[in-house]
Amino acid sequence: MTKRPAKAEPAGRRVLLLSHSHPKLTRGGAEMAAVALQAGLNAQPGWQAFLAGATMDPGGARAGSPITQPFGEDDYLYTVGAFGWFNFANRDRNFPRAFADMLHEVRPEVLHFHHYLSFGVDTFALVRRTLPDAKIVLTLHEFQAICNHYGQMIKSDGHTLCREATPRDCNRCFSQFSRADFFLRQMYIQRFFALVDQFVAPSQFLADRYIAWGIPAEKMRVLENVIASPAPAAAVARQDTLFRVGFFGQVSRLKGVNVLLDAADRLADEKSAVTFDIHGDDSNQPDEFRADFAQRRQLAGHNVRFHGAYDNARVDGLMRNVDVVVVPSIWWENSPIVIQEALRNRKPIICSDIGGMAEKVRPGLDGWHIPVGDAPALADLLRQLAGDRKAVAAMGKTMRAAATPADGVAAHITLYDALFSRP
Numbered sequence: 001m002t003k004r005p006a007k008a009e010p011a012g013r014r015v016l017l018l019s020h021s022h023p024k025l026t027r028g029g030a031e032m033a034a035v036a037l038q039a040g041l042n043a044q045p046g047w048q049a050f051l052a053g054a055t056m057d058p059g060g061a062r063a064g065s066p067i068t069q070p071f072g073e074d075d076y077l078y079t080v081g082a083f084g085w086f087n088f089a090n091r092d093r094n095f096p097r098a099f100a101d102m103l104h105e106v107r108p109e110v111l112h113f114h115h116y117l118s119f120g121v122d123t124f125a126l127v128r129r130t131l132p133d134a135k136i137v138l139t140l141h142e143f144q145a146i147c148n149h150y151g152q153m154i155k156s157d158g159h160t161l162c163r164e165a166t167p168r169d170c171n172r173c174f175s176q177f178s179r180a181d182f183f184l185r186q187m188y189i190q191r192f193f194a195l196v197d198q199f200v201a202p203s204q205f206l207a208d209r210y211i212a213w214g215i216p217a218e219k220m221r222v223l224e225n226v227i228a229s230p231a232p233a234a235a236v237a238r239q240d241t242l243f244r245v246g247f248f249g250q251v252s253r254l255k256g257v258n259v260l261l262d263a264a265d266r267l268a269d270e271k272s273a274v275t276f277d278i279h280g281d282d283s284n285q286p287d288e289f290r291a292d293f294a295q296r297r298q299l300a301g302h303n304v305r306f307h308g309a310y311d312n313a314r315v316d317g318l319m320r321n322v323d324v325v326v327v328p329s330i331w332w333e334n335s336p337i338v339i340q341e342a343l344r345n346r347k348p349i350i351c352s353d354i355g356g357m358a359e360k361v362r363p364g365l366d367g368w369h370i371p372v373g374d375a376p377a378l379a380d381l382l383r384q385l386a387g388d389r390k391a392v393a394a395m396g397k398t399m400r401a402a403a404t405p406a407d408g409v410a411a412h413i414t415l416y417d418a419l420f421s422r423p
Contacts (some may be wrong), residue, residue, distance in 0.1 A: 012046020013416060016108035020117035022053025024071050027312065029337050030114040030141045033225035037112070040226055040409030047413070048104050052076040054118035067098045076102055080118050086148065086177070087188045090120030099123065110416050112137040117144065121192035126286055128195055131327040138193075139200040139225070142334055145189045146183075146213050152211075152254060152331045161332070161354070161372075165213070189212050197419055201334035203356030209332075221415060226408035227340050230313040242275045243386035246322030246347070248315060248338045251282040253289055256352065257326030261296055261304065262375035262383065268301030272386045279318055281309035298339045319345040323392055324385065327351040327361075330373045335360060342367075343402035348395040350381065365398045 017038050023031040034051060044345035052067075055077060066079045078099075081092030098118075110136055111127055113119065124136055144151030145164045153162045157175035167179035167186075177185075193199075199220045202206035207220050251257050257278070264276045282290055297306055307338050310318060319325065325342040327333070330356035339360045342349045349367035351357040361367045370377045 002255050005279050007252075012044065012048070013109045013146075014107060015047065015110045015112060015416070016052060017049060017050045018052045018119055020053055020054055020115035020119070022052075022071075022077055025055055025057075025420070027051070027092055029225065029335075030139070032141070032312070032337065033227070034112075034114045036226040036228040036405060037412060039228065039271075039397065040405055041413070044409065044413065047373045048074075050074045050076070050108065052078060052102070054078045054080050056080050065098050065300070066092060066094050067102055070267075071330040073223055078119065083120065086145070087185045088116055088121045089188070090122055095223045097125060098127055103127070103130045107131075108133045108134060110137060110419070112412075113140050114139045115144075121145075121189055125191045129145070130158050134198045135416070136195060137185065137198045137200060137415070137419075138196045139202070140206055140210060141202075141334070143206075143209060145186075145193070146209065148177070149187075154254070154331050154413045159330075170338075175187075183213065185405045186214070190293075198415065202414070203359050205332070205356045205359050206334045206411070223411055223415065224335065224340070224403050225404055225406060225410065227337055227403075228312075229344070229359070229405055230316055242273050243389070244322040244324075245274060245276045245382060246319060247276065247278045247328075248319070248325065248341070249280050249327075249336065250284075250308075252285050253278040253281075253291065253328060254331045256330050256373070256384065257293070259328040259330065259373055259378060260294070260326060261300060263378040264301060265282045266376065266379040267383065268303050270383070272383045274303060274382050274386050276304045277307060277322060283309070299322065316345055320346050322347060323389075324348045324367070324382075326348055327357055328370070328378060329355075329357060331355070333357045340402045343399055345401055346396040348399065350378065365395070366400060367395065 017034045019034040020052060021033045023029050023035040031053065033277065038049040038051050040225055041047045051074065058079060066081055068077050069075060070077055075394055076332050081094060096253060116138065126135060127136055136277065141152040143153050146152045147162065148170060155162050167182040169179060170182040171179045199215055200223045201210065201220060202225050204222050207222050209216050210218055226423045249255060268410055282293055319341060325338065325347045327336055327338055327349060329352055334356045336357065339349055349361045350370060352372040353368065353369040354372050358369055363369050368381060370381060
C-alpha cells in the first residue's frame with residue numbers, strides 16, 4: 001500500500017497588532033486599520049492575530065497590572081500610566097513587566113505597531129530584550145516624531161504650513177523648549193526607531209518626509225492601510241435634481257470644514273442648486289472651535305445640512321446619496337480613509353492640493369484638486385460641476401479601484417514573510 005505524504009501544515013505566523021488607542025473605545029484611522037488587519041489575518045489558514053490597544057482612562061486599570069482583557073481572549077487593553085509626550089517615552093513603572101508577561105503569553109513572531117503613541121518608542125527595546133527573534137513593524141500615521149505640534153506640520157499659529165522641521169524652527173514654535181531640546185528629542189526617538197525592522201507609510205508623501213528626517217529608505221515601504229468593507233448598501237433613489245456635496249469624517253478646523261462652509265456661503269443665494277451634507281462629529285475638538293462651529297451651524301444657509309456622527313458601517317449608503325465627496329483639509333493629510341471610501345463607491349473626490357490627498361486623487365481621473373484653504377476656488381469648481389453633471393458621471397468610470405481588504409491583507413502577509421527571508 002502506497003503511503004500518503006504527510007499533509008503540509010498551512011503557512012502562517014502569530015502577529016500582535018498594537019494601536020495607540022483601542023477600536024472598541026475610539027474609531028480613528030490607526031485603530032480601524034489595526035482591527036481590519038487583525039480580522040483579515042485571522043481569516044487566513046495558519047495565521048493568528050492578536051490585538052493590543054491603549055486607553056488614557058484610569059478606570060480601565062486593574063490593581064497590580066495595567067494590562068487587562070475586557071474585550072476577549074485575543075484582545076488586550078493597556079491603561080497608560082506616566083507618559084512623556086515630548087519624546088514618546090513610556091514612564092509607567094508597571095508597564096515593562098506587564099508588557100513582557102503579555103509577550104510571553106502571546107508569543108508573537110511579528111509585532112506590528114500602528115503608531116508609537118501610548119506604548120512609547122522605548123517599547124521597541126523592551127520587545128528586543130523579551131523576544132529577540134521577533135520582527136518589529138511600525139506603520140506611521142502623521143508626523144508626530146518630526147513635529148511637536150500634534151504631528152501636523154503646521155506652525156504653532158495654527159495656519160502656516162511647515163515644510164521642514166529643524167531645531168531652530170521648532171524652537172520658534174515652542175519657545176519653552178530649546179534648540180538643544182529638539183535636537184536631543186530627535187536623537188532619542190531615532191535611537192529606538194533603529195530597532196524597527198520595517199517601517200510602513202500609507203502614502204509616498206509621508207514616507208518621503210520620514211526618510212528626509214532620518215529613517216533609512218531601505219527600511220521604508222509604502223503600503224495602504226487595510227480598510228474593512230461594510231455590508232453592501234442598497235442604492236438610494238434620488239428624488240431631486242440638487243447637486244449634493246458630501247463631507248465625511250472628523251469635523252475640525254484642520255479638516256477644512258470652515259473652507260467648506262465659506263464655499264457654501266458663496267453659493268447659498270445662487271441658482272446652481274448646490275447643497276452640502278456634512279457627516280461627522282466635533283465632540284473631541286477644542287471648546288473654542290466647538291463654540292465657533294455651533295455658531296456657524298446656526299448661521300448656515302438653507303443649502304447646508306448637518307447630520308452629525310455616523311457609524312462607518314453606514315458610510316457606503318450615505319456616500320451613494322451625494323454627487324461628489326470633498327476633502328478640504330488644510331494640513332498635510334497622510335491617507336484619509338474617506339478617499340478610499342469614495343473610490344469604493346465611485347464618487348469623484350475634490351481635495352486640497354497638498355500631502356497624501358493630492359497623491360491619492362489623480363486630477364481629471366479620480367477627481368479635482370483645489371488650492372489648499374481656497375474657499376472661492378472650491379465654490380467656483382462646484383458651480384461649474386453642478387452645471388456639467390455629465391462630466392461628474394463620466395469620472396465615475398475613470399476612477400481607480402479602491403484596494404480591497406483581501407488585497408491589503410495579502411500585501412501585509414508578503415511584507416511579514418519577506419522580513420524572515422532577510423539575512
